[in-house]
Amino acid sequence: MNLFAVSLRNVRVRLLSSVLTTVSIMIGTALLASLWLLREEIDRGYKASIGGYRAVVGSKDSSPLELTMSTVLNLGVPQGVVKLSTYTDLHEDRLPRRCHVRYAIPQARGDTYSRFHFPIIGTTDEMFSAFELGGKDQHLEFARGEAWRFGHQDLMRVAEQKAELAQHMAEHAGHGHEGHDHSINLPASWRRAVIGSKVARQLDLDLGAEIVPVHGRQDEVGSHTHDDFACAVSGVLAPTNTPIDRAVFIPLGTFLSMDDHVAVREAEGAEAGDVLLSAIVAKPRHHVGDRHLELLFQTRSDAQVAVPAKEIPRLMEWIGGAKQVLEIVSYLVLIVAAASVLVALYNTMNERRREIAIMRSLGARRPQIVRVILQEAALIALVGAALGVLLCHAAAWAFGGLVEDLAGVAVDWAAFSTAELWLILAVGALGGLAGILPAIKGSLTPVAEHLGPIS
Amino acid sequence: MIAIRDLQKIFHRGGEPVVACDVRALDVERGAHVALIGRSGLGKTTLLHCIAGIARPDRGSIQVGETRVDTLGEAARDRFRAEHVGLVYQTLNLLMPFSALENVALGAVFGRGAHRGTRARAQQLLERVGLADRMGHRPNELSVGQAQRVAICRALINDPELILADEPLGNQDRETGREVLALLLELAAEGNRTVLMVTHDQESAAQMQRTIDLADLRPTAPAAATQGAS
Numbered sequence: 001m002n003l004f005a006v007s008l009r010n011v012r013v014r015l016l017s018s019v020l021t022t023v024s025i026m027i028g029t030a031l032l033a034s035l036w037l038l039r040e041e042i043d044r045g046y047k048a049s050i051g052g053y054r055a056v057v058g059s060k061d062s063s064p065l066e067l068t069m070s071t072v073l074n075l076g077v078p079q080g081v082v083k084l085s086t087y088t089d090l091h092e093d094r095l096p097r098r099c100h101v102r103y104a105i106p107q108a109r110g111d112t113y114s115r116f117h118f119p120i121i122g123t124t125d126e127m128f129s130a131f132e133l134g135g136k137d138q139h140l141e142f143a144r145g146e147a148w149r150f151g152h153q154d155l156m157r158v159a160e161q162k163a164e165l166a167q168h169m170a171e172h173a174g175h176g177h178e179g180h181d182h183s184i185n186l187p188a189s190w191r192r193a194v195i196g197s198k199v200a201r202q203l204d205l206d207l208g209a210e211i212v213p214v215h216g217r218q219d220e221v222g223s224h225t226h227d228d229f230a231c232a233v234s235g236v237l238a239p240t241n242t243p244i245d246r247a248v249f250i251p252l253g254t255f256l257s258m259d260d261h262v263a264v265r266e267a268e269g270a271e272a273g274d275v276l277l278s279a280i281v282a283k284p285r286h287h288v289g290d291r292h293l294e295l296l297f298q299t300r301s302d303a304q305v306a307v308p309a310k311e312i313p314r315l316m317e318w319i320g321g322a323k324q325v326l327e328i329v330s331y332l333v334l335i336v337a338a339a340s341v342l343v344a345l346y347n348t349m350n351e352r353r354r355e356i357a358i359m360r361s362l363g364a365r366r367p368q369i370v371r372v373i374l375q376e377a378a379l380i381a382l383v384g385a386a387l388g389v390l391l392c393h394a395a396a397w398a399f400g401g402l403v404e405d406l407a408g409v410a411v412d413w414a415a416f417s418t419a420e421l422w423l424i425l426a427v428g429a430l431g432g433l434a435g436i437l438p439a440i441k442g443s444l445t446p447v448a449e450h451l452g453p454i455s
Numbered sequence: 456m457i458a459i460r461d462l463q464k465i466f467h468r469g470g471e472p473v474v475a476c477d478v479r480a481l482d483v484e485r486g487a488h489v490a491l492i493g494r495s496g497l498g499k500t501t502l503l504h505c506i507a508g509i510a511r512p513d514r515g516s517i518q519v520g521e522t523r524v525d526t527l528g529e530a531a532r533d534r535f536r537a538e539h540v541g542l543v544y545q546t547l548n549l550l551m552p553f554s555a556l557e558n559v560a561l562g563a564v565f566g567r568g569a570h571r572g573t574r575a576r577a578q579q580l581l582e583r584v585g586l587a588d589r590m591g592h593r594p595n596e597l598s599v600g601q602a603q604r605v606a607i608c609r610a611l612i613n614d615p616e617l618i619l620a621d622e623p624l625g626n627q628d629r630e631t632g633r634e635v636l637a638l639l640l641e642l643a644a645e646g647n648r649t650v651l652m653v654t655h656d657q658e659s660a661a662q663m664q665r666t667i668d669l670a671d672l673r674p675t676a677p678a679a680a681t682q683g684a685s
Contacts, residue, residue: 001560001569013552358548361509362609363537364565365530448504451548 003368007375014348015042021344022384023136028334029388029427033135033420035327037396038403041411043316049073049242050132050308055290056089057104057303058082064306065315066125068107071279072308076244077109082303084159090282098292102283103130104153108255109278111213111226113248117405118199120213120248122255125151127387130196130281133240140244143200146205146233148192150251154412158253159275163326186229190251193231198410200236203403209233211248213258225323226258241410334427337384338434341377345438351376356442357450367444373439383430389416428435456485457506457616457648457650461674462525464501464672474502476494478672482582485520485616488640488650490660493669499653502669503619506651507540507654513533520616536666541610543639545625547602549594550569553580555605557663562612572629573612584638600631607639611646620652636662 011018049072058067059080070078089095091160092102108122121127128147132138192209200206216223231250239245256275278304284290292307356369396403396413403411466475476498483489486600492501504510508515508524511532517524522535536542547556570577575601581590584604594602603623610618623639624632636659642651652663659667674685 001557001564001573003564006561006564007553009557114584249471354548356549358550359561359565360533361507361536361548362562362565363533363567363613365533366567447509448501451509451544452545 001124003208003372004375007372007379010376013085016342017348018380021341021380021388024337025334025381025384025427025431026388026391027331028337029385029392029423031153031333031388032330032398033046033325033389033392033423034324034395035330036417036419036423037392037415038411039323040417041396042319045242045410046073046312046316046384048134048240049244050312051138052132052283053281053308054284054333055282055293056283056306056308057276057293057297058302058306059087060301062304065311067279067304068308068311069209069304069315071107071306072129072243073280074247078278081278082280084155084275084277085287086303088156090280093336095296098284098286099228099296101289102132102284102285103281105131106252106277107279107281108252108276111215111255111258112217112235113199113211113214115218116199116202116246116401117217118196118246120193120211120250120255122250122252124155124252125149128235131281133242133244140171140240141238142234143197143228143238143296145194145196145233148189148251150253151188155252155275158256161392162256185255186254191229191231191345192234192251194237195233195250196237196245196247199248200233200402205233206236207233211250213250213256229254229258231413243414245410247403281405304447315414327452338427338430339383341380341431342434342437345373345377345435346441349438349441352442353445353450355446357447360445360447361451369445370439374435377435377438378428378432381434382424382428384431385427388427389424391419456520457483457651458483458516459502461517462502462505462512462517464498464511464644465507474498474514474528478498478502478669479674481667481672483649483651485649486644486647488643488664489652490659490663490666490668491651491653491669492655497669497673499669500621500643502588503542503621503653506617507542507619508536510615511611518550537616538613539615541613541615541625543603543618543620545622547594547599547606549602549605549609551594552663554591554593555586555601557598558605559608559612564608566613571674577608580611581605583642598631599627600635603631604634604638605628606631607635607642611642614646616646616648618648618650620650622652622653622655624656629658631658632659637645680683 053072055305056067056071058071058078059082061080062070062078066076067074067078067167074415087104087106090101093100103126105123105126109118109119112118125147128140131140133140195205195211210230210232214223215226231254237244282293284293286292290305290309293305297303297305359369393413393416396411400411400413459478460479461473461475462663465472468475488544488684491502493499494590499509505512506519506524506526519539522539524532524535527535543595550561553561554595556574556577557630559571559580560573563573566645578590584607586601586604588598589601594605596607617641623637627635640650651662652659656680
């Protein structure tokens with residue numbers, strides 16, 4: 001038996017009041033901890049995501065931020081397209097020396113897969129052999145299976161075929177060839193897909209599973225499935241904790257073969273036979289190559305360069321404003337919760353006068369009474385705060401998918417941080433502070449008046 | 456053991472000073488069992504509170520053993536009470552959230568301080584008063600007599616030299632009261648403890664070694680009566 005046991009028993013005796021104040025503390029802490037967790041995870045996720053994307057070359061119809069969000073974070077589809085010639089200029093180092101690249105990887109977007117709208121990205125196999133996610137030579141790793149084969153040369157051949165087909169169509173226009181099959185020959189080896197770890201996990205997909213691309217987003221008006229272009233899963237990527245985890249990569253040749261993709265591109269002003277891309281992911285060789293590329297493309301009319309390392313902080317700054325407001329609200333909720341501890345304890349002081357008088361008659365000093373009451377307040381706050389942090393992580397577990405859909409990065413619900421420990425201790429101290437007034441009131445209880453009848 | 460001289464305690468009610476307790480002289484020797492009687496309003500409880508250091512007299516001196524209680528500050532009076540005085544009340548004054556055993560141990564927590572042997576000592580006391588099978592019960596699960604025995608154990612947990620009892624038998628039937636008082640006096644005698652008990656009951660007072668009527672201690676009382684009290 002000690003003073004802490006006395007405090008603990010007092011908390012238990014006033015169970016309803018204790019539970020209610022604990023819940024209010026828990027909600028306030030959970031709100032704040034959730035904001036912190038989101039900020040940390042989004043920040044970490046975004047930073048991890050931009051590693052391999054030193055420069056994104058895309059249409060001038062999009063803003064650099066839109067290009068970054070669609071290409072790096074898989075959020076939305078960029079406006080406009082870039083021509084194959086822009087890609088070949090980069091890939092074949094036809095640009096000034098300072099703009100030469102370690103890799104230039106073409107991407108075409110617009111299709112999705114499943115009700116989770118996982119983006120389908122048509123690209124080349126350099127995405128797996130050349131793309132560097134983090135540092136130098138840190139390529140995407142496979143958890144199972146392997147990459148499909150569709151390289152730069154294959155893309156060039158597809159472009160030639162498409163050009164020939166277009167020329168053939170033009171020469172025989174009005175000669176009854178409209179009903180003929182104009183699609184390019186699609187080898188079985190191109191009907192393959194590599195899926196991100198989250199796609200595999202969430203849809204329980206493994207090697208050999210069939211992916212049928214959906215044009216647009218499933219269940220949305222105008223969407224339809226590309227039933228003739230089903231791709232078998234040839235590889236599952238290891239988790240990267242970046243938007244790549246929720247992507248499906250198919251050979252660009254397959255993507256370009258889909259008739260309505262040609263139609264969409266032509267509707268955007270392209271000439272028949274043009275190979276058009278959504279974006280080109282590039283990594284310059286020069287350490288300030290991204291800046292040189294940016295400057296170079298400012299003088300060209302065919303494309304622009306977005307530098308994710310510049311755009312993402314801009315995005316975070318934009319999000320930061322809203323986050324700051326929410327953070328202030330969370331602090332206010334916590335303060336109100338602490339005030340509820342004060343009010344709850346203060347109100348019990350009147351009914352506890354006799355109890356306190358008995359303790360004093362047994363020899364309890366005023367500081368001991370203060371300590372008992374402060375401990376009660378701190379205990380309620382500490383338990384509430386600890387439960388709040390757990391609630392935050394439980395919410396991250398439950399709603400992580402929603403956050404991933406909105407923010408593009410996965411939230412690791414099990415990522416407990418030291419800051420949370422400090423938060424629990426700080427809220428405990430705040431509870432202790434809230435207990436000061438009731439504690440002083442309790443300690444000033446006149447003993448003789450509350451001990452019983454006077455003879 | 457107790458030596459009181461010219462003690463006066465004044466309360467202010469409605470702005471008017473009211474003399475709650477007025478004692479010219481009172482001496483109680485160590486180990487004595489004394490009944491303090493008198494009509495209501497004479498200040499018997501106030502006198503106990505002044506001796507215990509719960510209240511501070513406005514005038515006069517209180518000597519308990521080696522300690523001049525009236526000159527002590529509040530914290531020192533708390534310590535004095537914790538170390539030297541055991542209090543037993545008519546209203547029992549047990550703490551409801553705690554079991555009988557915990558109530559007794561709390562006497563030590565707030566008294567001399569709990570230590571490894573506190574629990575064993577509390578158990579020993581409760582066994583001594585026949586409550587071995589009631590240790591885990593809360594006060595509201597005990598009879599009045601059982602609860603009063605718990606209160607006596609709590610008063611004894613710090614091994615005090617002085618036991619102050621304020622109508623400890625007031626809520627009990629005659630038979631239970633007789634048993635509880637016998638137990639209190641028996642336990643007090645074992646440690647040569649001084650007992651000062653406020654009571655209105657003549658039969659209880661008769662069981663004490665000496666009876667003092669507070670009316671006889673007032674400065675206005677006849678000298679012979681005051682002499683007899685001291």
